[in-house]
Amino acid sequence: MSAPLLEVENLEVEYPGKGFRAKPFRALKGVSLDILPGETVGLVGESGSGKTTLGRAVLGLAPVTGGSIRYAGREIGQLHRRERRELSSEIQVVFQDPYSSLNPALTIEQILIEPLTVRGVSTAAAKQRVATLLEQVGLPVDARSRLPREFSGGQRQRVAIARALALDPKLIVCDEPVSALDLSTQARVLDLFIEIQERTGVAYLFISHDLAVVRHVSHRVAVMYRGEIVESGDGDQVTARPEHPYTQKLFMAAPVPDPDQQEERRVARRRLMAIAAEG
Numbered sequence: 001m002s003a004p005l006l007e008v009e010n011l012e013v014e015y016p017g018k019g020f021r022a023k024p025f026r027a028l029k030g031v032s033l034d035i036l037p038g039e040t041v042g043l044v045g046e047s048g049s050g051k052t053t054l055g056r057a058v059l060g061l062a063p064v065t066g067g068s069i070r071y072a073g074r075e076i077g078q079l080h081r082r083e084r085r086e087l088s089s090e091i092q093v094v095f096q097d098p099y100s101s102l103n104p105a106l107t108i109e110q111i112l113i114e115p116l117t118v119r120g121v122s123t124a125a126a127k128q129r130v131a132t133l134l135e136q137v138g139l140p141v142d143a144r145s146r147l148p149r150e151f152s153g154g155q156r157q158r159v160a161i162a163r164a165l166a167l168d169p170k171l172i173v174c175d176e177p178v179s180a181l182d183l184s185t186q187a188r189v190l191d192l193f194i195e196i197q198e199r200t201g202v203a204y205l206f207i208s209h210d211l212a213v214v215r216h217v218s219h220r221v222a223v224m225y226r227g228e229i230v231e232s233g234d235g236d237q238v239t240a241r242p243e244h245p246y247t248q249k250l251f252m253a254a255p256v257p258d259p260d261q262q263e264e265r266r267v268a269r270r271r272l273m274a275i276a277a278e279g
């Protein structure tokens with residue numbers, strides 16, 4: 001079987017102590033998780049359980065003190081500068097808050113062009129790419145000349161998704177990407193994530209405290225509790241037989257998802273595993 005896109009093994013993250021919390025704080029305690037190409041792994045858990053820390057570690061932004069993170073078979077911590085640069089194109093991020101994650105002084109075009117020109121794409125080619133990106137995320141092409149404040153929360157999140165897609169990433173860390181949106185907008189943006197994945201084959205590490213959201217988009221679900229993954233597997237399997245008391249509590253409180261949708265994601269996951277097995 002070919003290697004997963006991302007392999008996290010026994011990962012430890014420790015934040016240095018400061019202020020009242022003078023002792024170092026172990027935010028991740030031996031976390032292991034892998035993601036296949038084109039797969040969505042949902043990461044769910046209560047506030048403070050370490051979800052964002054894991055996402056940040058994958059992006060190279062957390063103080064890793066042990067374990068390993070391999071991307072396409074290579075240890076992230078051991079990459080040379082040029083390889084790191086390439087990696088920063090392949091792993092992108094969409095944050096929770098579309099209000100603060102977009103520079104209010106830049107037009108949508110400037111926001112989308114920036115990651116491209118920084119990597120040497122000509123301005124003319126980058127402008128062309130902007131039109132494609134806007135279309136991919138369901139925004140009109142004339143959005144390019146407008147400022148973020150002229151858009152709703154859902155539309156801004158579409159801009160943030162377009163920015164993440166600009167460099168054709170293989171993996172996007174989505175950190176609570178719909179929790180700042182109202183319910184109907186959430187559903188449309190979640191469907192956009194799924195549609196983009198079907199079109200581009202991008203994989204997602206999809207972080208949310210909301211189990212219904214995670215189950216809607218994920219092929220597999222991992223449950224975090226106090227810095228550890230306490231359960232993981234097919235969303236339905238984990239739901240049917242939750243073993244950890246925290247998971248039982250979490251699932252009892254969550255709404256039941258659409259069974260057809262769950263079946264679709266299960267079939268898609270089996271397809272991904274078959275492709276990975278063929279190598």
Ligand SMILES: Nc1ncnc2c1ncn2[C@@H]1O[C@H](COP(=O)(O)OP(=O)(O)OP(=O)(O)O)[C@@H](O)[C@H]1O
Pocket residue numbers: 015016025027045046047048049050051052053054209
């Ligand atoms: N920079 C930091 N310095 C010290 N402690 C931190 C830092 N960032 C996070 N923590 C602590 O690490 C733990 C995990 O935080 P993290 O943000 O990863 O959790 P989370 O599950 O994403 O929570 P939320 O859903 O509220 O964002 C928390 O106890 C948090 O206080």
